[in-house]
Amino acid sequence: MKAIILAGGIGTRLRPLSCTRPKLLFPILNKPLLDWTFERLAETGVDGVTLAVKYMAEVFMQRYGESTHGMKLSYSKEKKPMRTGGAIKYAEEFIGHEEPFLVLNGDIFSTIDYTALLKKHKESNAVATIALYRVEDPSRYGTVKLTENSQVTQFIEKAPLGQAPSNLINAGVYVLDPKIFNYIPAGQPVSIEHEVFPKLAKEGKLFGHEFKEIWIDIGKPADYLRANRILLDAEPKKRFLGKDVNVEEGAQISDPVRVDAGVNVGQNSRIGPYAVIGRDVVLGRNVTLENSVVFPEATISDNASVRGAVIGEGTTIGRGAEISEGCVIGDYVTIRDNVTISRDVTVCPSKEVTENVPEHKRII
Template sequence: MQAVVLAAGKGTRLRPLTDDKPKVLVEVDGTPLIEDVFDNLIDCGATEFVVVVGYKKEQIIDRYGDAYEGVPITYAHQREQLGLAHAILQAEPHVDDDFMLMLGDNVFRGNLADVVNRQREERADAAFLVEEVPYEEASRYGVLDTNEYGEVVEVVEKPDDPPSNLVMTGFYTFTDAIFHACHLVQPSDRGEFELPDAIDLLIQSGRTIDALRLDGWRVDVGYPEDRDRAAERLSESADAAAVDTGEEAVAED
């Protein structure tokens, strides 16, 4: 499956870390954000990357060239940062079939592969990971409204009054139906073409949408303090893995 990586943003909230580099090259625990994204997508079976670049794009292109760890890279250019739905449309000419989508500023450890497997098994038009966050943080994300059966009935981008605290994370799989929806999206009050609005169009048209709970953790690196929090979580995960490995070694002895 191809994988689209959205990496065009300026990262204004991450300044001064992004004064001289694109957001996805900000390092967390010594690793650029985009490399962590690449590694996660490779673990999910990515056969090609389509990287949507914009702000200081030459730094990304010069650093990674035409492949990462043997996986080919194609670059698509978003000349104006007009929202995630607009960014996805820049990748459309390069995508041949169902694809994964990952935001370039998220650090994940969890069940991403379950989303890919669900896409393959159920042939959903969209599948994505969701998680519960504190209500006061929900307005930072695309928020899901569900009915009494737990089915997603609406997705709202960054609402002032969130209908729930269940939000979309930064990992999705789509069929080409998402491109048709993105073409229909109208600019939001922020003047951007929002991905949640495109997904909501799929929902309202009766398309099959699967939302899976994140089993693990994610940090959306939007502010400098988020980078520190992501580094802490990675360190905790590494320590836990080391303990597990040690216990297995003792058991084998």
Template sequence: MQAIVLAAGKGTRLRPLTDDKPKGMVEIAGQPILTHCFDQLVDLGATEFVVVVGYRKEQIIEYYGDEYEGVPITYCHQRTQSGLAHALLTAREQIDDDFMLMLGDNLFDANLQDVVRRQQEDRADAAFLVEEVPWEEASRYGVCETNKYGEITDVVEKPEDPPSNLVMTGFYTFTPAIFHACHLVQPSNRDEYELSEAVDLLIQSGRTIDAIQLDGWRMDIGYPEDRDAAEQRLSKEESDTSATPTD
């Protein structure tokens, strides 16, 4: 399965870490965030990376070149950062079939394979990894509502008054039907083309979107303190692993 990685944003909330580099090149535990993303997607069997770049894109292209761990990389340039649906459309011509989508500012130690398996085995129209967060944090994300079958029935982007505390995590699988929905999206009150709006259009057209509950952890690297927390978590896990006795 191909994998789209969105890495075009300026990362304004991450300043000063992003004053001279794109968000995906901010280092955590000695490696750029994108390297952590790529490693996870390699483990999931990605056959090609389609990386959407924009702000200071040359740093990403020069660092990774045309392949990573034997997986070819294609770069697509998002000229204006106008939302995730707009970024996704930038990669449209490179996608042949069902694909994975990962936001290039998220770290996971979680059941991503369950999402891919649901897409491959059940031929879902889409599958999302979702997580319950504290209510006061839900307004930072795309908030989901689900039915009794675990299917997503509604998504609201960064609502002031969240209808639930179940949020999208930044890892998805889609069929190419999502691109048509993205074409129909109108700018939001943030003047962005929101992925959540495209998802709602899929739902309204009768498509089924499965919600897979996160088992493990993920971190959205949105602010400098998130980067520091991720550094501490990964450093602790590495320390715990090295301290584990072997037979």
């Protein structure tokens, strides 16, 4: 079986961290999101994956090459943004017309059983079968009206609050029959959600499959932090310390935590709960770090505190600095000593912050 991963998005809502890496390479428990997806596809028996790419396409090509996890990789590189349907059509030459194939939105983390989704697709003789997930607020997503035999009779993309046909949302994972290519005009941007799925629903050729495993849309910084938190809770091993991690005298670690190789935790520091620390990070003495993700090679100096934030690669947090809930600090930023950054502040890559930031703003 083959699969397409839609990987061309810019990740605007994840800036400033997406300014320097594709969002599919954001680490989840210190492993890129895309690696998690590749692992699960390989376990399902997928033997060929096409990455539909545009933004930072070369980064994917350099990292993964022509194969990964025992699967052959190909790259469908768009010359202009083609939207979801256009990207699928653009990858037609790599997929062929022999059998149904998987399509995944690349910025989704899920433990859905792909085999069960494929089984439902084959049983219903559908052109498209959508994985469906139940949420409290469906207004950010496409929603469906479903019959008892799982046929989708109505598909509405991002209905206003209170007007959605159900709380079952499009989870961004599909099985498509090659007939889908007949519904997508070539050479132009097409939204499969706005233009193709509603048409299939009217024709009775769109079906759904509800699942209840883990599903997280990593579209915003808060969602990204939540994904790491959920996975920390799901992991049977609540404390993982990588190779050559040094924890100095008096440091306290509160589970769950995930600490990558080469990290140094200074004296009397308090780490966790819900701390994910990338490789070669240096934490000074009496540091407080909780409910946060720290990318590789960052430094958090003596007496600094980081709560509910994301700290970019190679960034330096000065002595006694405070980074508050909801902050996203880009790569290679310098926060000077004793600077306080208030809630929900974002700092773009390579900036230097020398004075307190008392209100929500973006430093560019």
